[in-house]
Each structure stands twice: as structure tokens, then as C-alpha cells.
Amino acid sequence: MSRSIPISDGIGVLDDVEEAERIARLIHHEWERDNPGETLDMCRADLIAGLGPGIAIPRTFVYRRNQAIVGWASILETDLFSHRHLGPWLANMIVLPDHRGQGIARALVRHAMDYAATVSDTLYLYTDNLQTHYLSLGWRVVETLEVDGRPTVIMSWQP
Secondary structure (H helix, E strand, O other): OOOOOOOOOOEOOOHHHHHHHHHHHHHHEEEEEEEEOOOOOHHHHHHHHOOOOOOOEEEEEEEEEOOEEEEEEEEEEOOHHOOOOOEEEEEEEOOOOHHHOOHHHHHHHHHHHHHHHHOOOOEEEEOOOOHHHOOOOOOOOOOOOOOEEEEEEEEEEEO
């Protein structure tokens, strides 16, 4: 599957298998220490599943700069195995190091929130280090817990 319209700058939907494979490898590399049970195949599965036509969730949004993907965020049915009863989740939020500090993460999160408002009444995420960032975007803390030995908060957002 190939992109129908190349986007030079801005947010679009992930719609290319090769790009999904590349992003899956980067996600796995970024979080393999923090999520030792998550395999590359697991990372790949949600990205590939979202490529199908008419699929609302999972859905991955990418930020392109000069046609190169420099950041992404996904909406997944579940992201925290201990809390499968909650969902959907904002997940896989990554901006490549050379592009951080430029508002790309905030733009991706806002875009994902806007999209989630069309498919769900509540969106969840978990974080061990960005609680203040998400609070500034209107999220609220639902629960504090330990995930893989780290203090973590589950947060929710409602449109």
C-alpha cells in the first residue's frame, strides 16, 4: 500500500507497509528496555492492522518533515495489559531526537485527541515521566501504579 498524497510537512495517517515496518522497529528499539515482554511482532501488529480501509482503531498518525516521518502517535484498543478494561489508548508517541523541542509531539497528541473524540468518549494513556505535559493538554490522572518497577500514572481525557 502506498501513500496516495505525499505530505511534505504536517500530520497524516500512516498508510504504507514499509513505513509501518520501520516505525515498528523504532518503537521496539525505543521501549524494549522498559517493556521487556513486548516483541517486535507485537509492535508491528497494531501498525499493520491500522492500514486497512475503514479501520477506526488502531490508527497511527505520522508527522512528516520534507516527506520524511519524524514522529508518530497511535490510538490503540489496549496498551497496558493490566488495564485491558480501559481503552482506547494514546500510545507509541515518539518524535525522533533531532526533531524534539519543536512542538511536534504536542501537535501529534492534539491531532490524536481530536481523532479519538470521533470514535470514543474517553482516551487513556500511561506515562512515567510526562504527566505535567499531558495535564497541560487537559488530561487528568486516573490511577497511580507501578509498571515494570517504575512509578506510573494512567491518565484520561474526555472531549
